[in-house]
Amino acid sequence: xxxxxxxxxxxxxxxxxxxxxxxxxxxxxxxxxxxxxxxxxxxxxxxxxxxxxxxxxxxxxxxxxxxxxxxxxxxxxxxxxxxxxxxxxxxxxxxxxxxxxxxxxxxxxxxxxxxxxxxxxxxxxxxxxxxxxxxxxxxxxxxxxxxxxxxxxxxxxxxxxxxxxxxxxxxxxxxxxxxxxxxxxxxxxxxxxxxxxxxxxxxxxxxxxxxxxxxxxxxxxxxxxxxxxxxxxxxxxxxxxxxxxxxxxxxxxxxxxxxxxxxxxxxxxxxxxxxxxxxxxxxxxxxxxxxxxxxxxxxxxxxxxxxxxxxxxxxxxxxxxxxxxxxxxxxxxxxxxxxxxxxxxxxxxxxxxxxxxxxxxxxxxxxxxxxxxxxxxxxxxxxxxxxxxxxxxxxxxxxxxxxxxxxxxxxxxxxxxxxxxxxxxxxxxxxxxxxxxxxxxxxxxxxxxxxxxxxxxxxxxxxxxxxxxxxxxxxxxxxxxxxxxxxxxxxxxxxxxxxxxxxxxxxxxxxxxxxxxxxxxxxxxxxxxxxxxxxxxxxxxxxxxxxxxxxxxxxxxxxxxxxxxxxxxxxxxxxxxxxxxxxxxxxxxxxxxxxxxxxxxxxxxxxxxxxxxxxxxxxxxxxxxxxxxxx
Numbered sequence: 001x002x003x004x005x006x007x008x009x010x011x012x013x014x015x016x017x018x019x020x021x022x023x024x025x026x027x028x029x030x031x032x033x034x035x036x037x038x039x040x041x042x043x044x045x046x047x048x049x050x051x052x053x054x055x056x057x058x059x060x061x062x063x064x065x066x067x068x069x070x071x072x073x074x075x076x077x078x079x080x081x082x083x084x085x086x087x088x089x090x091x092x093x094x095x096x097x098x099x100x101x102x103x104x105x106x107x108x109x110x111x112x113x114x115x116x117x118x119x120x121x122x123x124x125x126x127x128x129x130x131x132x133x134x135x136x137x138x139x140x141x142x143x144x145x146x147x148x149x150x151x152x153x154x155x156x157x158x159x160x161x162x163x164x165x166x167x168x169x170x171x172x173x174x175x176x177x178x179x180x181x182x183x184x185x186x187x188x189x190x191x192x193x194x195x196x197x198x199x200x201x202x203x204x205x206x207x208x209x210x211x212x213x214x215x216x217x218x219x220x221x222x223x224x225x226x227x228x229x230x231x232x233x234x235x236x237x238x239x240x241x242x243x244x245x246x247x248x249x250x251x252x253x254x255x256x257x258x259x260x261x262x263x264x265x266x267x268x269x270x271x272x273x274x275x276x277x278x279x280x281x282x283x284x285x286x287x288x289x290x291x292x293x294x295x296x297x298x299x300x301x302x303x304x305x306x307x308x309x310x311x312x313x314x315x316x317x318x319x320x321x322x323x324x325x326x327x328x329x330x331x332x333x334x335x336x337x338x339x340x341x342x343x344x345x346x347x348x349x350x351x352x353x354x355x356x357x358x359x360x361x362x363x364x365x366x367x368x369x370x371x372x373x374x375x376x377x378x379x380x381x382x383x384x385x386x387x388x389x390x391x392x393x394x395x396x397x398x399x400x401x402x403x404x405x406x407x408x409x410x411x412x413x414x415x416x417x418x419x420x421x422x423x424x425x426x427x428x429x430x431x432x433x434x435x436x437x438x439x440x441x442x443x444x445x446x447x448x449x450x451x452x453x454x455x456x457x458x459x460x461x462x463x464x465x466x467x468x469x470x471x472x473x474x475x476x477x478x479x480x481x482x483x484x485x486x487x488x489x490x491x492x493x494x495x496x497x498x499x500x501x502x503x504x505x506x507x508x509x510x511x512x513x514x515x516x517x518x519x520x521x522x523x524x525x526x527x528x529x530x531x532x533x534x535x536x537x538x539x540x541x542x543x544x545x546x547x548x549x550x551x552x553x554x555x556x557x558x559x560x561x562x563x564x565x566x567x568x569x570x571x572x573x574x575x576x577x578x579x580x581x582x583x584x585x586x587x588x589x590x591x592x593x594x595x596x597x598x599x600x601x602x603x604x605x606x607x608x609x610x611x612x613x614x615x616x617x618x619x620x621x622x623x624x625x626x627x628x629x630x631x
Contacts, residue, residue, distance in 0.1 A: 008036040010618045011143075011150040017318070018063070018146060018487045026051040026059050032141070033114050033121065035061040040490055042343060043069075043240050048085035054095060055082075057116030062087050063146050064109035064131040065494065067235040072104065094122070099192060102205050106235070106500065110187075112144060120196040127206045128350070128498045129189030129476050132483055134320075135200075136184050142195050147484070148184050148320040149608070153619050155183055158612040160575060160605075163442040169427050169434065170444040172324050172597060173477035175451075180321035180604070189476065206500075208471070210457040210464045213508045218516065218526060221509050225502070225527040232499035233259040236346055244269040244338060245346040246493075247298060248545060249286025251521060251536060252348030252357070256496050258531040260346055261294040268294070269341060273301045273334040277548055289533050301337045303330050305556045308549075317607050318488040322600035323477035326547040332485040339489035349482055350497035353471045354506040355524040356515050359400050360423040361466055363407060364416070365515070366394065368462060371413045416462050417452050421445055424474065428594035433580040448473070463511035549596050553585070561585070561599060569610050570602050578602060 008025045016023075019038025027034040037050035043065070051061045066072070069086035076092050086107075093101035094113055099122055108130035112123045123144065125133045135144040136151045143151050152158055164178035177185050187193050190206040237243050237260060245257040247270035261268040270291060275281035284300055291298035308329060315332045316322060338345050352358050397404065411422060428434060452469050479495075486493040496502075506514075509523055516522040529537040553561045562582065564570065570578045581598050608615070 004032075004034045006619055007154070008034055010153055011145055012036045012038055014150040014153075014618075015145060015147050017490060020490045022049060024049055024051055026053075026061075028114070031119070035059055035112060035114065037061040040343065040487075040492060041241070042492060043238070044083055044085035044087075045240055047083040048087055050087060052083075052085075052087050052091060054088070054091040056095070058091060058094065058114060060087060060091055060111055060113040062090060062109060062111035062113075064107060064111070064126065065238075065492070066090065066105050066107040066109060067238060067499075068104075068106040070238070099124075099194070099205075102192060108494070108498075110146065118196065120194055123187065123193040123195075124205070125187045125189060125191060127190045127208075127500050128479065128503070130479055130483065130495060130498060132480065133187040133193075134179065134184055135187060135193065137200065138183070140198070142200055144193075146487075148179055148181055148186075149317075149615075151184055152181070152608065152612075152615040153617075155181070155616075157182075158609055158615065159183075160609070162439045162575075165575065166439050166442055166444050167447070168322070168601075169431075169597065170425050170448075171474060171477070172322070172426050173474055174321075174323075175444070175447050175473050181608075207456055208468075208503055208507050210461070210468065210507045212458065212461065212464075212510045214510055216508075218513045218523065221505070221513060221523055222527040224505060225523065228499070228502050228505055229255070229496065229528060230259060232496040232502055233346070234263055236260075236494045236496045236499075237263060239344050241344060242266075242269070242342045243344040243346065243494075244271065244342050245296075246270065246334065246338070246348070247272050247287045247290060247296070248348070249283040249288075249290070249536070250348065251524070251532070251539065252351030252497065254286070254290045254348075254532045254536050255351075255524070255528045256346050256348050257290060257296060258294055259496075259528075261296050262531075267297060269297045269299065271299050271301070271334050271338040271341075271345065273303050273330050273337070273545070275330075275548055276302050276304070277551070281546055281548055286536055286539070290536060293533050299337060299341070301334055303333050305552050307333055308552060309557055309560050313603060313607065314488070315485065316600060316603045318484045319481065320484065321608075322597070322604050323480045324474075326549040326596045326600075327545050328481045328485055329549075330545055330547055331481060332488065335486045335491050335493075336489050339486075339491040343490065344492045344494060345486070347482065347493050347495050348497065349478060349493075349495045350475065350503075351521070351524065353467055353475050354497060354503060355521045356463065356467060357521050358470070359397055359403075359520075360420075361463065361515070362394070362397060362520060363400070363404065364420055364423060364462065364466060366397075367408075367413065367419060368416065374413075416465075417449055420452065420462075420466055420469070421448050424448075424469070426594075426597060428598065431594075433577050433584075433594070433598055435575055435577060438575055461511045463515055464507075549599075553595060553599070558585075564599065564602055564606070567606070569606065573602075573605065576601060 004027050012023055015038055019040045021041040022039035025036045035051040051059050053059045066086040066089055069089040072089050080092050081088055102124045109126045110131040110133040114121055132146050134148045138154050143154050145151055159182040161182040164174040164180050167174045177188050179186055191202055191204050194201050245260055247253050247257045257270050272284055272287040274284040315329050451472050452465050457464050457468055482493050514523045565578045565582050
């Protein structure tokens with residue numbers, strides 16, 4: 001029979017990898033409410049089991065870490081507590097402050113809390129969406145889980161959401177709470193969900209406001225940023241198990257690892273990956289440099305095409321649906337390495353969005369400077385970076401010549417929203433592989449504009465509008481990857497840059513300081529550049545873990561890729577014409593960034609859509625059989 005016990009068991013089994021250290025369930029004796037939890041033991045190893053009750057009828061299941069749990073515990077009163085876990089801190093905070101408790105939590109979290117007195121299920125997700133929360137309303141029930149796959153057995157059909165697919169094709173991300181699964185929603189970052197009286201209500205509880213402070217000096221911002229960053233790393237190291245770090249060799253992860261090593265009395269372990277295909281795919285020399293300077297125990301992984309063939313199906317399975325680029329694959333492999341040694345790692349995600357680390361920002365500003373110089377409207381002002389200062393920094397674009405050629409192919413000097421959309425738009429070009437007429441009239445560009453011109457950005461700053469869009473629309477996809485590839489191995493990834501005191505400070509720093517002299521991440525370098533070797537601080541060859549997918553697809557993995565794209569099901573898709581993609585691979589010596597997007601979509605459909613009957617059978621099957629990942 002398909003009762004609540006069975007449903008909880010199915011959902012719990014589908015996310016077993018997230019919590020291999022234990023599990024628990026709670027079913028309300030009189031109401032249609034039930035919670036399940038998979039545990040990864042990190043804080044309070046002996047009394048932190050979930051679901052947890054406060055003894056007054058309230059119950060919680062929670063994923064994440066509350067880094068200020070020590071301070072909140074002291075504020076609430078030590079006498080209230082029966083455990084030493086941060087889970088109980090959320091329960092007691094809710095007792096004291098109700099739903100407003102989320103405004104006091106500093107950390108990454110997604111939780112569901114049953115409020116017995118109000119007969120309400122109160123759910124919330126952290127300010128940046130580091131931890132996931134998916135939900136679906138089916139036949140009068142609301143199902144929720146940390147991964148979308150746990151909801152699939154309860155959907156009437158596993159179908160593709162056409163609007164979400166348009167978003168994905170444009171941005172390799174889904175916007176506005178959509179997912180690629182129709183009827184599965186994602187609770188947006190900084191939002192809460194309350195279910196009561198048969199109704200579900202979603203409300204925003206936090207947002208970042210770009211209120212620029214032109215009265216402060218650059219050195220003042222740098223000093224405060226350093227203090228906040230040191231404090232963030234300090235609290236992110238709170239754990240009852242060892243903590244390590246990812247170390248790519250880039251500035252962001254190097255700063256985090258450096259600060260952590262200084263605070264870690266027992267020494268720090270770090271993990272990096274590389275492809276043995278030459279310097280274009282290997283920045284491990286920089287990781288070794290920071291490791292040697294700080295006494296970090298660095299473990300390196302060389303990733304091969306055989307690893308790709310063996311694991312890419314598992315990556316797509318764990319992602320739930322494809323997001324961002326092929327970097328999810330090497331991240332998955334490095335996470336597997338780290339998980340063999342510990343349970344918690346620190347990462348550098350968020351630094352690019354907060355402090356301007358993407359080359360596209362430099363490209364966009366360069367065009368605006370040229371336009372201003374030609375039109376005679378160049379003004380150093382509060383929001384403009386001058387072309388005199390940008391010119392010496394253009395060497396950072398050396399490896400981006402193909403992107404520049406494509407970017408300037410048409411639309412040069414158009415309005416800045418259209419120009420930035422062109423920089424972030426990943427839609428296949430010309431896009432003959434997509435049956436656009438079956439995807440409806442929805443416009444990703446209009447959704448883009450609503451975020452780009454959001455009213456929480458004051459003034460005329462092009463830089464703030466670009467970074468705001470990335471922060472709100474593109475970074476969630478990167479965080480989806482960050483969470484899934486780590487939790488696939490029972491590993492928790494913590495992100496010190498995404499500490500809300502740091503984000504709120506960054507939103508007040510004028511672009512002329514953040515981007516002073518046209519130098520990307522200038523304010524971050526001023527604040528913390530001295531914590532890393534000069535060779536890392538002065539790097540101009542930012543890589544971002546490039547993945548040789550196109551090289552492999554043309555060479556050593558060509559048969560594998562073609563086999564995926566030429567199955568009977570692949571050649572008969574309703575929305576994607578894989579025959580056109582196969583023709584391109586067969587006849588063209590070069591093909592662009594659309595290959596990864598469409599290849600991963602096909603793997604996704606094989607992993608979930610083609611196995612829909614297996615998922616629908618799970619709630620009534622005599623035993624749980626999780627559909628295997630594509631090998």
